[in-house]
Amino acid sequence: xxxxxxxxxxxxxxxxxxxxxxxxxxxxxxxxxxxxxxxxxxxxxxxxxxxxxxxxxxxxxxxxxxxxxxxxxxxxxxxxxxxxxxxxxxxxxxxxxxxxxxxxxxxxxxxxxxxxxxxxxxxxxxxxxxxxxxxxxxxxxxxxxxxxxxxxxxxxxxxxxxxxxxxxxxxxxxxxxxxxxxxxxxxxxxxxxxxxxxxxxxxxxxxxxxxxxxxxxxxxxxxxxxxxxxxxxxxxxxxxxxxxxxxxxxxxxxxxxxxxxxxxxxxxxxxxxxxxxxxxxxxxxxxxxxxxxxxxxxxxxxxxxxxxxxxxxxxxxxxxxxxxxxxxxxxxxxxxxxxxxxxxxxxxxxxxxxxxxxxxxxxxxxxxxxxxxxxxxxxxxxxxxxxxxxxxxxxxxxxxxxxxxxxxxxxxxxxxxxxxxxxxxxxxxxxxxxxxxx
Amino acid sequence: xxxxxxxxxxxxxxxxxxxxxxxxxxxxxxxxxxxxxxxxxxxxxxxxxxxxxxxxxxxxxxxxxxxxxxxxxxxxxxxxxxxxxxxxxxxxxxxxxxxxxxxxxxxxxxxxxxxxxxxxxxxxxxxxxxxxxxxxxxxxxxxxxxxxxxxxxxxxxxxxxxxxxxxxxxxxxxxxxxxxxxxxxxxxxxxxxxxxxxxxxxxxxxxxxxxxxxxxxxxxxxxxxxxxxxxxxxxxxxxx
Numbered sequence: 221x222x223x224x225x226x227x228x229x230x231x232x233x234x235x236x237x238x239x240x241x242x243x244x245x246x247x248x249x250x251x252x253x254x255x256x257x258x259x260x261x262x263x264x265x266x267x268x269x270x271x272x273x274x275x276x277x278x279x280x281x282x283x284x285x286x287x288x289x290x291x292x293x294x295x296x297x298x299x300x301x302x303x304x305x306x307x308x309x310x311x312x313x314x315x316x317x318x319x320x321x322x323x324x325x326x327x328x329x330x331x332x333x334x335x336x337x338x339x340x341x342x343x344x345x346x347x348x349x350x351x352x353x354x355x356x357x358x359x360x361x362x363x364x365x366x367x368x369x370x371x372x373x374x375x376x377x378x379x380x381x382x383x384x385x386x387x388x389x390x391x392x393x394x395x396x397x398x399x400x401x402x403x404x405x406x407x408x409x410x411x412x413x414x415x416x417x418x419x420x421x422x423x424x425x426x427x428x429x430x431x432x433x434x435x436x437x438x439x440x441x442x443x444x445x446x447x448x449x450x451x452x453x454x455x456x457x458x459x460x461x462x463x464x465x466x467x468x469x470x471x472x473x474x475x476x477x478x479x480x481x482x483x484x485x486x487x488x489x490x491x492x493x494x495x496x497x498x499x500x501x502x503x504x505x506x507x508x509x510x511x512x513x514x515x516x517x518x519x520x521x522x523x524x525x526x527x528x529x530x531x532x533x534x535x536x537x538x539x540x541x542x543x544x545x546x547x548x549x550x551x552x553x554x555x556x557x558x559x560x561x562x563x564x565x566x567x568x569x570x571x572x573x574x575x576x577x578x579x580x581x582x583x584x585x586x587x588x589x590x591x592x593x594x595x596x597x598x599x600x601x602x603x604x605x606x607x608x609x610x611x612x613x614x615x616x617x618x619x620x621x622x623x624x625x626x627x628x629x630x631x632x633x634x635x636x637x638x639x640x641x642x643x644x645x646x647x648x649x650x651x652x653x654x655x656x657x658x
Numbered sequence: 659x660x661x662x663x664x665x666x667x668x669x670x671x672x673x674x675x676x677x678x679x680x681x682x683x684x685x686x687x688x689x690x691x692x693x694x695x696x697x698x699x700x701x702x703x704x705x706x707x708x709x710x711x712x713x714x715x716x717x718x719x720x721x722x723x724x725x726x727x728x729x730x731x732x733x734x735x736x737x738x739x740x741x742x743x744x745x746x747x748x749x750x751x752x753x754x755x756x757x758x759x760x761x762x763x764x765x766x767x768x769x770x771x772x773x774x775x776x777x778x779x780x781x782x783x784x785x786x787x788x789x790x791x792x793x794x795x796x797x798x799x800x801x802x803x804x805x806x807x808x809x810x811x812x813x814x815x816x817x818x819x820x821x822x823x824x825x826x827x828x829x830x831x832x833x834x835x836x837x838x839x840x841x842x843x844x845x846x847x848x849x850x851x852x853x854x855x856x857x858x859x860x861x862x863x864x865x866x867x868x869x870x871x872x873x874x875x876x877x878x879x880x881x882x883x884x885x886x887x888x889x890x891x892x893x894x895x896x897x898x
Contacts, residue, residue, distance in 0.1 A: 228764040232750075237751030319747020323804065325716065326737050327765050473716040474733035 226337060233311065233341040238653050243345070243589050248305050248646040251352045253295040255638030258356040258380020261291040262630055267425035269626035279624030283510060284360070285371045286469050290444045292356050296349070296379050297440060300386050304346070305407040308390030311338050312467065313400035325473045335391065335464045335471075342355050342387045343380070350376075352642050361629035366625035370507035371446045377441025382454035385434035395467035416436065429551065446508030448550075454498030462491035502559035515553050518614035519602055526609045528587030530554070531562040534579045537569055546596040553598075584608055666727050666811055667691055668739075668844060673722035675705070675712055682708045683868045684721065690812065690844045695835060697859030698848040699848060704865040706848040707745065710814045713846070714742030724875075726811075737820075741808035743801055745816035745848075751790035755800050768807040768884055775803045778833050794821030802830065806837060815847045821853045831858045852890045864891075868897035 237243050265287040315321040324334060361367060389407055397403035414435040421432030432438055439452045469483040506513035513522065532551065536543035543565075555561050567579065581592050584601075586608040593604040606613045673686040683705045698706050711717040713724060713738030723730045726739055752759045759781070763772045776785070781803060784796045792800065798821045805813055818834070819827045835858060838845050851853040853897050855862060856876060864872040864879065872882050872893075880888055883896040 223759070225765055228761045232761050235753050237759065313738060318749045318751060319744055320749030322716065322742075322744045322747060323749060323762075326741055326808075327716065328738070328767070352696075405718075472736070474718055478717040 222329050222333065224325070225333065229329060229334055229337040231339055233338050234345075235312065236311055237307065237341060238347050240307065241650075242303075242310060244305050244646060246299060246307070247349055248643050248650075249303075250295065250349050251638045251642030251646070252355055252466040253299065254292060255396075255476060255634060255642075257295040258292045258360075258638065259290060262290050262360070262634070266628050266630055269628045271373050271628035271630075275523055279626050280510070280578040282624050282626045283622075284366050284507075285368065285375070285446060285508060288360055288365065289357065289367065289372050289375050292309075293353050293375055296353060297382065298439075299349070300346075300379070300382055301411055302437075304383060304386045305390035305393070305411075306404060307345075308338070308342055308387045309394040309400055309403045309407065311342070312391050312394035313397075313472075316394070317400070321471065325471070331467050331472055332464075333439040333467065335467055338391065339384070339387050339460070339464055343383055344378075344404055346383045348383040350379075352638055355637060355642075356631075356634065358492075359634050359637070363627070363629050365627050365631070368509040371509060372460055374443050374446060374448045374507045374549035377448070377453070378440045381443075381460075384460040385456055385463070388467075392463040392465075392466040392470075395470035423648075430499070434495075436504055440566065441476050445507060445513065446505050447503075447504055447513050447556075451499050451501040451504070454501055455495060458491060458494045458498050461494075465491065479623055491600040511619065513553060514556065515602065516597065516619050518616070518618070519562070520557060522611055523554075524612045525557075525601075525611055526605075527584065528609065529560065529562070530558055530565070530605075531585045533564045533566055533583040533585075535566050535579055535583075537567040538565075540567075542580070542596045546601075549596065549598045550601045666739075668812055669725040669728075670713070671708070671725065671757055673712060673724070674720045675717065676720050681868055683712065686782060686827040686865070686868075686870055687895050688863050688870060688873055688891075692811070693838050693842045694860045695838050695847060695858055696758055697793040697855040697862045698846055698865065699850075699852060699855050699862055699894060700865035702869075704898070705868040706865055707816055709865065710742055710816055710846065710848055713812075714740050714814055716742065717750045739810055740814055741805055741810040742814040743816060743818070745800070745820060748789065748797065749801075753789055753790070754785075755787055755789050755792060755796075758784035759785065759800065759855055762771055762804045763807050766804075766807050767808060768809055771807055775806050778836075779803050780829065781808075795826050796821055797822060799826070799830070803832075813843055813845050813881075815845060815851055817848055819849060819851060827854060834858055852894055856890045862895065864897050871897045 243423070257625075265282070268282060268287070315324065325331065327334075332536050357367060357372070368437065389410055390403070393403040393406040394400065397406055414437060417428075417432050418435050418438055421428040433442075434452070436456075439456060442449060442452055465487040466484065469480065469487050472483070475483070534546065534555075535545065536546065536656075551561070551563055580594050582594060582596075582601075583592050585592055585607060588604065588610045591604060591608050593601060595601060595604075603613060605611075667790075668690040670686060670688050671692075674681070675683040675787055683860060686705075686709060688696075698709065700706050700718060708717065712719055713736065715731075715733040718733065724736060724797065725731065726735075731739060759772070759776070774784075779799050781799060781800060784800055789800070790799060798818065802818055804813070805815060815834075818830060822830060834845055834847070837843065847855075847858060849858070861875055861877050862868060862873065872879050874882070876890055876893070879890075879893045879897065880886055883893045885892055885896055888896075
């Protein structure tokens with residue numbers, strides 16, 4: 221590796237990014253996009269807090285994670301999904317079409333280094349695009365709003381990993397496709413494909429659902445729910461690496477078609493292996509302030525004393541709301557304590573309307589003992605599990621109750637800043653970046 | 659200009675290249691000596707550009723080998739020994755020419771040679787503008803500067819005179835000859851205009867239909883064509 225090449229390469233890529241009008245347009249649009257998301261979220265949050273004089277929702281239900289952070293940064297998900305891939309496509313495809321690639325392929329700086337610099341510049345550039353979102357959070361704080369550091373940081377991490385994936389996807393598509401427009405179509409197809417997988421696999425269980433949990437949208441949702449899963453971080457990083465590795469295999473010069481296909485195959489096999497390994501990583505943390513993804517601490521301690529394997533057979537159809545309830549309030553939490561928890565879904569239809577008699581039963585097996593419980597309510601299921609495992613039910617938890625953070629006050633200046641000043645500053649910066657003769 | 663590079667003989671042996679069912683190069687064999695300017699001439703579709711891209715390691719060879727000092731070069735070592743300047747490219751169009759040249763000089767590890775190359779190619783009128791706003795000839799000179807900065811023993815230039823006016827053509831001809839002489843680099847230059855080819859080249863390699871139809875000095879080619887005293891154009895037509 222020639223690390224002394226990093227600086228000039230980065231300079232070149234930064235200039236390419238600055239010269240690309242799409243990146244300025246994207247930056248400009250983000251102000252109003254984030255502004256709209258933030259102001260809507262703040263207004264709804266204030267209403268729920270009783271701003272309009274009506275009864276306030278229960279304070280415990282008012283979490284800034286769900287109410288402010290996730291919707292505000294939701295604007296970025298839209299931009300990253302639909303617009304951001306055009307930037308890596310522009311960086312790679314422009315080089316191919318203009319002939320710059322013919323020259324950079326001959327530099328001593330190896331191609332993987334060149335691609336890594338491209339990726340780093342893209343992701344760093346995206347951090348600038350975060351300014352409106354961060355400004356919105358700053359305004360929220362300055363209005364007296366509450367933010368819990370770990371959960372906010374986890375959402376940001378999810379978005380950052382999502383951008384890395386989009387950069388890798390764009391680079392791979394641009395490297396493989398013949399033109400920028402074909403690359404854009406390819407990238408869009410992959411995105412739509414992951415949405416389709418998300419939709420088709422929802423609640424089906426098995427490999428399909430496990431795969432669907434790893435799609436960018438679903439993975440980001442996990443971060444937004446306040447769960448930091450090592451497996452998802454590794455999967456995102458592997459997919460990003462895979463995208464750039466595919467781009468490398470497509471751009472390395474002097475290879476016959478067979479040798480190039482073999483490289484693609486080797487890269488894909490390696491990525492698949494890494495993805496399998498990554499998905500097996502079990503550490504995960506509930507970073508939410510209200511511990512929504514965890515059982516009470518006393519229950520967690522009691523459950524950890526169970527040494528026998530636990531399996532669950534669920535006779536609930538994918539579209540049955542009880543199944544979603546069970547997943548969220550029981551199974552997800554159990555998985556964090558028992559990474560090897562085995563869950564089998566045995567309903568044969570999607571809606572459950574015409575299922576046989578035993579529909580609705582949920583069977584728990586702890587070691588050799590098994591028992592049925594129809595409830596999807598956390599305390600009832602836990603009591604059932606304690607009974608099967610022969611573990612005494614813990615005394616009431618000493619967890620302090622989540623106070624909630626209602627706020628009726630609305631941040632001032634958000635409209636001016638995000639709808640006016642940000643687009644204006646972006647426009648001026650674009651003009652300043654152009655040369656005087658233009 | 660770039661420092662003098664160690665003298666090495668480049669040998670091309672039986673090089674062949676096929677695109678699908680079309681044989682583009684077949685049995686191409688020639689040598690290039692250090693400090694020599696070899697003019698690559700031939701009609702359209704003769705395989706000149708393909709030959710240069712194969713030599714530069716950008717296209718895989720179907721047969722044959724390229725040797726330097728008797729040792730076969732792999733595609734990677736080809737890229738380390740030769741620098742190829744393609745024709746008809748317009749890279750980094752949105753950037754200022756001086757930025758492009760400075761950055762490439764840094765990436766090629768040739769910052770020291772930059773002032774001399776700028777002067778020699780009289781790039782003063784070029785560097786202040788955006789690459790997209792340069793004329794074809796100005797852009798050609800900018801790209802030529804990048805090629806001259808590349809510290810490789812062999813330079814492969816595809817149509818370096820294309821787009822240059824008469825005065826610029828003469829300047830570039832002089833610069834290339836001087837560069838080869840002073841640095842000991844060998845230049846393989848694909849040229850469409852036969853007048854330019856005869857001016858810049860020490861020897862000529864005539865490609866026709868993907869095969870070598872003749873090589874040597876103009877005198878040697880005349881002998882081969884059995885046309886004593888003929889112009890290069892007549893020899894070219896006779897041999898191709």
